[in-house]
Amino acid sequence: MPYLAEGPWARLRHLGARRAELLVCATAARQGLRDLLECAWSALLAAAAEPLDSVTWRAALAVSTDPAVVASRGLRELTTAVRGQVRCLGGQRVCHRVARAVHAAAAEPGGIPPGGPPPWNAPASPMAAG
Secondary structure, rough: OOOOOOOHHHHHHHHHHHHHHHHOOOOHHHHHHHHHHHHOHHHHHOOOOOOHOOOOHHHHHHHOOOHHHHHOOHHHHHHHHHHHHHHHHOOOOOOOHHHHHHHHHOOOOOOOOOOOOHHHHHHOOOOHHH
């Protein structure tokens, strides 16, 4: 910068830099969440066109992040629970298409099965395990 920023301009420069920093952090958090879901519950990402922006999708995750719990509930019970969370998140109504897709995704979550070593740590052959 060819001049020394003073007064209000210095404050505006600081606020602009802080905004850019917050955007980078928020984007990294969203990408990290998407990466974790691809490993743990990959079918859930297909439940909405823009899942991380869908209030109904986020409300369903607020109800439970465990596919077994979501699958054990009936669709009507899940929709009722999601409706309460949608209001908490500032939404107005449940998108029933997304709620049905989340419930269906819970039946076959995909991803890496829980427990045991991850597949990239599995031995190449039975002889290598010994």
